[in-house]
Amino acid sequence: MDYSENRPIYMQIVDHFCDQILRKKWTAGDRIPSVREIAVKMEVNPNTAIRAFHYLQDEGILYNERGVGYFVSDNAFELVISLKREEFIKNKLPGFYNDMKLLGFSCSDLDELYSEHHGEG
Amino acid sequence: MDYSENRPIYMQIVDHFCDQILRKKWTAGDRIPSVREIAVKMEVNPNTAIRAFHYLQDEGILYNERGVGYFVSDNAFELVISLKREEFIKNKLPGFYNDMKLLGFSCSDLDELYSEHHGEG
Amino acid sequence: MDYSENRPIYMQIVDHFCDQILRKKWTAGDRIPSVREIAVKMEVNPNTAIRAFHYLQDEGILYNERGVGYFVSDNAFELVISLKREEFIKNKLPGFYNDMKLLGFSCSDLDELYSEHHGEG
Amino acid sequence: MDYSENRPIYMQIVDHFCDQILRKKWTAGDRIPSVREIAVKMEVNPNTAIRAFHYLQDEGILYNERGVGYFVSDNAFELVISLKREEFIKNKLPGFYNDMKLLGFSCSDLDELYSEHHGEG
DNA sequence: GTGGTCTAGACCACC
DNA sequence: GTGGTCTAGACCACA
Incomplete structure (x- = not known):
C-alpha cells in the first residue's frame, strides 16, 4: 500500500x-x-x-x-470489466486526452513514452 | 469552479x-x-x-x-510545460496505460473512443 | 510564540x-x-x-x-542542516558582515560583544 | 531596489x-x-x-x-552610528550568533565564509 | 482519532 | 489600492 x-x-x-x-x-x-x-x-x-x-x-x-x-x-469478471470500462471512459479518458493534446503528444506517442519511462518498472 | x-x-x-x-x-x-x-x-x-x-x-x-x-x-511558460510534462509522464501515464491494456484497448483506439464519448461535449 | x-x-x-x-x-x-x-x-x-x-x-x-x-x-536532519546553512550563508551572512564592518567591528569582537550584552539573558 | x-x-x-x-x-x-x-x-x-x-x-x-x-x-553621522550600533547589538547579533553556533561555525570562520561566497559580489 | 479544505471576517504593512 | 497573516468555525474523507 x-x-x-x-x-x-x-x-x-x-x-x-x-x-x-x-x-x-x-x-x-x-x-x-x-x-x-x-x-x-x-x-x-x-x-x-x-x-x-x-x-x-x-x-x-x-x-x-x-x-x-x-x-x-x-x-x-463482467462486472469488473464494465465498471472499469465505464470509469475509464467517463472519468479518466477526457482528462488524460486533453492533457496529452495540450502537451503536444498524440496517441501514437504513448507506447514509446511508456516503454521509455516505465518499461522495466 | x-x-x-x-x-x-x-x-x-x-x-x-x-x-x-x-x-x-x-x-x-x-x-x-x-x-x-x-x-x-x-x-x-x-x-x-x-x-x-x-x-x-x-x-x-x-x-x-x-x-x-x-x-x-x-x-x-517553460516551467509550466516541464511541470505538466513531468506530472503527465510520472503520475498519469502509467496508471492510464495499465488500465487501457487491462481493458483491452490500444493506443490507436483512443482517438475514436474520445470523439465518440466526448466529441461534442 | x-x-x-x-x-x-x-x-x-x-x-x-x-x-x-x-x-x-x-x-x-x-x-x-x-x-x-x-x-x-x-x-x-x-x-x-x-x-x-x-x-x-x-x-x-x-x-x-x-x-x-x-x-x-x-x-x-541533513535537510534542516543544509537548509539552514544555505540560508545563513546566502541571506544572513552578507548583511550582517557588511554592517559589522561598517560599524567598525571585526569578527574577533563578536564573542565579547555577545557575552557582554546577551551573556546572561 | x-x-x-x-x-x-x-x-x-x-x-x-x-x-x-x-x-x-x-x-x-x-x-x-x-x-x-x-x-x-x-x-x-x-x-x-x-x-x-x-x-x-x-x-x-x-x-x-x-x-x-x-x-x-x-x-x-553620530546618530546613524549609534542607531545602527544599537540595532546591530540588540536585534541582529543574538539571532546571528545563535544560528552561527547551531550550525557549527565560529567567529573565526566568518571572514573566510564571507570571502568565499561573497568575495567578488 | 487523523489531516484537508473552505468560508467569513479581521487586522496589518506596504505601495 | 495591493498582498500577508491569523482566528474561528464548519464540513469532509480517511484510518
Missing part, C-alpha cells in the same frame, strides 16, 4: 482485488482471504480492509456468507 | 492559471488580476485564491511585488 | 520544529504531535499550525500518513 | 541613505536630492520615497526646510 499516494488506501485494496479478478487469479465462487488475513498481509487497519470488502459487495462483485467468508460472484 | 470534483478548488484555480500561460493568454511580465478580483470572478473566498497564488509562486511561475500585485515570471 | 516579532507565527513554529530536529529531540521516523495538540500547546489556531506542517512537508522534512499523523523523514 | 526581498522598500532607501552618510558621501548641511529625484532614480513610488525621508527626519538625521528641500543634520 502506498500511503503517500492520493488514492485512498481502501481503494488501493479494491484496485488490487479487481486486478486479481481481471487476471483470472480469482474466479467465480473462489473464497477470498478473510478480512484479518488481508489486513495483516497488506499491513493495514482491519477497518480499512472492511471498507474495501463492503465496496465490492455493494457493487455485486463479492458476496458474503455469514460466518464463512467472502466469495467471488458468478458475474464478477 | 467544480465543487463536486475531487480536486481542491485552489488546485482548480492553479490549473486554470497554467492553462492561461500555456495558451499564451498570459505571458512573461504580465500583471495578473489581484487576489480580490480573482476571488470575485471565480466566486471563491480570497483565502482560497491566495493558496493558488502561493502555490504558483513557490513553483517560480509567478512572482510578487509588494503592494502592486502578482506577475508572470520570465520562464513561466 | 512571539506575536510582536516580525517573523510570522507559523514560521516561528517551523523554526521550533527545526530546532527539535537539530537537537535530536525528534529523529527519523518519529511521529510528531498532531496538528491539534501543537495548536493547543502553542496556543495558536490549528490552521496556523497546519501551515507550519505543510511548509516542512514541502521541504521533505516531514511526511504525512493519512489519518495517522506527521512523521520525521529519514533525511530530515 | 529589491522588490523580492523581505525588507520594505522604504527601509531599503533608508539603509541606502545611512550608507551615504556613514561613508561620508553626504555630510552635515548637504542638501540631498528631492523626493521626486529620488523616486525617479530609484524607480519607486514617490509616496514610498517620502516614507524614507520622514523616517530619517523623525530620527533627527535629516531636517527639512520648507520649499527648499531636505538636509543632512549636523550630528547625522
Whole structure:
C-alpha cells in the first residue's frame, strides 16, 4: 500500500482485488482471504480492509456468507470489466486526452513514452 | 469552479492559471488580476485564491511585488510545460496505460473512443 | 510564540520544529504531535499550525500518513542542516558582515560583544 | 531596489541613505536630492520615497526646510552610528550568533565564509 | 482519532 | 489600492 499516494488506501485494496479478478487469479465462487488475513498481509487497519470488502459487495462483485467468508460472484469478471470500462471512459479518458493534446503528444506517442519511462518498472 | 470534483478548488484555480500561460493568454511580465478580483470572478473566498497564488509562486511561475500585485515570471511558460510534462509522464501515464491494456484497448483506439464519448461535449 | 516579532507565527513554529530536529529531540521516523495538540500547546489556531506542517512537508522534512499523523523523514536532519546553512550563508551572512564592518567591528569582537550584552539573558 | 526581498522598500532607501552618510558621501548641511529625484532614480513610488525621508527626519538625521528641500543634520553621522550600533547589538547579533553556533561555525570562520561566497559580489 | 479544505471576517504593512 | 497573516468555525474523507 502506498500511503503517500492520493488514492485512498481502501481503494488501493479494491484496485488490487479487481486486478486479481481481471487476471483470472480469482474466479467465480473462489473464497477470498478473510478480512484479518488481508489486513495483516497488506499491513493495514482491519477497518480499512472492511471498507474495501463492503465496496465490492455493494457493487455485486463479492458476496458474503455469514460466518464463512467472502466469495467471488458468478458475474464478477463482467462486472469488473464494465465498471472499469465505464470509469475509464467517463472519468479518466477526457482528462488524460486533453492533457496529452495540450502537451503536444498524440496517441501514437504513448507506447514509446511508456516503454521509455516505465518499461522495466 | 467544480465543487463536486475531487480536486481542491485552489488546485482548480492553479490549473486554470497554467492553462492561461500555456495558451499564451498570459505571458512573461504580465500583471495578473489581484487576489480580490480573482476571488470575485471565480466566486471563491480570497483565502482560497491566495493558496493558488502561493502555490504558483513557490513553483517560480509567478512572482510578487509588494503592494502592486502578482506577475508572470520570465520562464513561466517553460516551467509550466516541464511541470505538466513531468506530472503527465510520472503520475498519469502509467496508471492510464495499465488500465487501457487491462481493458483491452490500444493506443490507436483512443482517438475514436474520445470523439465518440466526448466529441461534442 | 512571539506575536510582536516580525517573523510570522507559523514560521516561528517551523523554526521550533527545526530546532527539535537539530537537537535530536525528534529523529527519523518519529511521529510528531498532531496538528491539534501543537495548536493547543502553542496556543495558536490549528490552521496556523497546519501551515507550519505543510511548509516542512514541502521541504521533505516531514511526511504525512493519512489519518495517522506527521512523521520525521529519514533525511530530515541533513535537510534542516543544509537548509539552514544555505540560508545563513546566502541571506544572513552578507548583511550582517557588511554592517559589522561598517560599524567598525571585526569578527574577533563578536564573542565579547555577545557575552557582554546577551551573556546572561 | 529589491522588490523580492523581505525588507520594505522604504527601509531599503533608508539603509541606502545611512550608507551615504556613514561613508561620508553626504555630510552635515548637504542638501540631498528631492523626493521626486529620488523616486525617479530609484524607480519607486514617490509616496514610498517620502516614507524614507520622514523616517530619517523623525530620527533627527535629516531636517527639512520648507520649499527648499531636505538636509543632512549636523550630528547625522553620530546618530546613524549609534542607531545602527544599537540595532546591530540588540536585534541582529543574538539571532546571528545563535544560528552561527547551531550550525557549527565560529567567529573565526566568518571572514573566510564571507570571502568565499561573497568575495567578488 | 487523523489531516484537508473552505468560508467569513479581521487586522496589518506596504505601495 | 495591493498582498500577508491569523482566528474561528464548519464540513469532509480517511484510518
